Amino acid sequence: MSRIGKKPVQVPAGVTATVNGQTVTAKGPKGELQFVVNDEVLVALENGEIAVQPRDQSKEARSKWGMSRTQISNILTGVKDGFEKRLEINGVGYRAALQGKNLQLALGFSHDVVYQAPEGITLTVPKPTEIVVSGIDKQVVGQVAAEIRKYRGPEPYKGKGVKYAGETIVRKEGKKK
Incomplete structure (x- = not known):
């Protein structure tokens, strides 16, 4: 079980995040980045938080769960602070x-x-x-x-x-x- 993947990613103030299917796009004062999440992982934007869940309990889905959450966190930090x-x-x-x-x-x-x-x-x-x-x-x-x-x-x-x-x-x- 991913410990880091369970925690939702907070969208910081001054950053606009959108989830369109498997693509997460972030716009901020420094620029714009996007990340395409693997199909094994589900992504949802709710109440200013991006939640990441594995599609099922297979080894591939669980292994990509935490990495996807970290990549999303990195693009949000990058467009805000760099x-x-x-x-x-x-x-x-x-x-x-x-x-x-x-x-x-x-x-x-x-x-x-x-x-x-x-x-x-x-x-x-x-x-x-x-x-x-x-x-x-x-x-x-x-x-x-x-x-x-x-x-x-x-x-x-x-x-x-x-x-x-x-x-x-x-x-x-x-x-x-």
Whole structure:
């Protein structure tokens, strides 16, 4: 039984949510998102709350129940407040800069890496060693942050590379004489 799926999703103030069949659409101050719920799950909008129920007690229906509720909650939060991920760059000569809408990364390669942000994502560089990825879709924000981190992930000996803010790197001891 899903514990999270039992709890209805409150529609926040300033957000308009509509349920049309299996499609949940949310409009808010930041934009508009929609999510198509799997056919194994029933969705209903009642009294400013979106309730999610499994169609039957099959394993597939119960497994998609909690995920559907979380996705609906994420689109409602996204159109109201948005999401952001912070990345930190560690290493001598490693830095980031904005070049128009593109992100230019100097990560110790013979060339600079230029990353073009997808539609709906805002990249900001408050410091040369910090990148902020923000947008309304939680999945896309996380995907963009992961793609930037993948260019030069943190290495375990000196901790050089791109890491998430707050991420701890398990350090290894170097060679001994």
